[in-house]
Structure formats: structure tokens, C-alpha cells
Amino acid sequence: MASEKERSGYWSWLPAAFALAGIIVFIFATFGPPASSSGFVSTLKGALQPLAPEYIAAKEHYTMMPAQGSWLFAFVLGMAIGGFIAGRTSQLPVEDVPQIWQQRFGSSRWKRFAATFAGGFMLLFASRLAGGCTLGLFISGSTQLAVSGLYFGVVIFAFAMLTARLVYKASAGGQR
């Protein structure tokens, strides 16, 4: 298993989990529970504040969250920087339209972009309703033994697996 992963260029899951856990514990020590969907609110708040200050001041979802000068915004910006550095320094393939998607829907970029826009909309609408995402609710929550995180985790994995089956029209196990 491990040799297969090395050939593919990706890190093996176990050492990578130690690396990520080290970062998560560092975040708990220096800040608190890590979160990334909150970063979307901070980004938006910072962008909208100069344009519509009264609107932002009147909306609870914005008043409960800090704007750009915050850990939450710095973290998501940092993630983009980390992804950039990692991408520039590796041979791993970067594709705008994943291969598995092309096999099912063809190579149209705009079809894929429309789908990820819609998917992204649902992800964040849902995260803001639940109060967190994969990181802020499932990973952070479960790390703190929170039932909310475990419950959310079970539901998101189940529905993502079901949706992927439908999207890629794969029978149990899948052909590709």
C-alpha cells in the first residue's frame, strides 16, 4: 500500500495524519478550535463593510464574526498560501476538471465550474447553518469529543458517498 502511494507522489496517510494532528494541537494551544467556514464569513464581512456598513452592523451573522484582521481570515488566507507553495514544489498533477469528472461529463470546463459553484454554495450555506464545516465542526468537534461533530461527520460522509454514487453513476464498488 505504502509503496503504491510513494510512486503516486502523495504522502502516506498515516505520517500525514501525524503532521496534521501536530498542526491542529498547535492551533488548540495558540488559538482555539480550528475552523475554516468561519473564514468565509470574515472574508465577506471585510469585503462588504466598506460598501454597506449599516447592513453588516444589522446582521447577526456578521456581527458575531470578526472581519479580516482576525485569526479566522489569516487562517484561510494561509491555507491558500500553503496550497500555493505545496503546488509549486511538487510534481502532483493539478487539473481544472478532474479526470473522473471528464469520464462522466466530458471535458467542458464551464459545466464543471457551474457544478462546483453550486456545490460550494451548498457547502457553505450548510456549514453556516450547522456552525461549522469538515474542519470547524467535524474535526474540531470530534477532537473535543463533541457529539455535534460526530453526528455531523456521520451525516456528511453518508450523503457525500451517496451523492458521489449518483453523480458518477457508479454501482457498489464502482467501475472506475
Place this chain on the structure above:
Amino acid sequence: MNSEIWLGLLAGAAFGFVIQRVGATSAGKMARAHLMLEGDIPRFMLMAVVLSAIGLFGLQLAGVDNTRLLPTSLVATGVAGILFGIGWGICGYCPGTTWAAAGEGRLDAVFALLGGLAGTAVFAHFHETLIPLLYGPTNIGQISLGGWLGSRLAGLVLLVGLFGCCIWLIGRLWGRKHGA
């Protein structure tokens, strides 16, 4: 800039780097994980939780307790989980990975990020209606495994046991039809 910003940037950059290297920023790999073709990403996620939970337990023993438990709302957390799962299945990104994948140069992730900002704006607009409607009535509070079992250590042992079983099962059940 204050230290909070440097700490956030540093942690974010390290986080983004690791998830790119393990392949979690690849929507194709994520789809293959959801289709039970490759078990590495889910095992990576679950193992990271196990190790973080042990590390956090250690931090708490050392007197550092920056925890903030999110409450469980049976309806809101469940409905959100369903919507989130569908979105995750469609695009192969989650909110955090869109930032790292966009930085990596994946254009579909940029669109997922823009869609995410739109979804955030729409939810924020209706927050005052939706939270009392969906979140409040079935909010059963900040419950945790530790609280249920009466001890943090017992909760940790249960979590490690549960996640350990899942990691083992994923290793057994995923990737059996390793076609491509």
C-alpha cells in the same frame, strides 16, 4: 500586525501544505474516496482526529483549555449535514480545501470558493429567520462523549475505539476494486 494574524497565517500555510501533499485538495481523489475506491483520505482524516484528540487531552492535562464545544441541534445539524454531504459529493471539495486547492491553481476550486461566498451571504441574510426556525427548537446543548460517560478520559477512549474501528473498516472495504 498582531501575533494572532501571524499564528493564523502560519497554521493555515502548514495546514494547506499538508492537505495538498496527502491529496485532499484533489477533487478527483476525494471523489474516489467517496466512491470507496481509495481509502487514504478518509483514513487520514479520522487518524488526524484520533491523534488531535489525544494531543488535546494532553494540553488539557497541562492546563491549556481553549475548547469551545458547538451545540448539537438535531434538526439543524442533521439538515446541514445532508446539504453539506450533497455539496461535498458534487464538487469534491470542502470549505477548507477550496482555499488550499485554489492556491494550488485549481480553477474549479476557485468557483467552489466563489459559490461558498455566495452561500455564506445568503445564509447570513436569512440567519435571523433560519436559526430560530431550524437550530433553536431541537438544540440539545453542548453535549460531549466525556459528559455522557462522566469522564473525559472515558470519552477519549471511546472516541479512539470508534474511530479506530472505522479506520480499520475503511482499510478493509475501500479500494477492493482498485481498477484505474
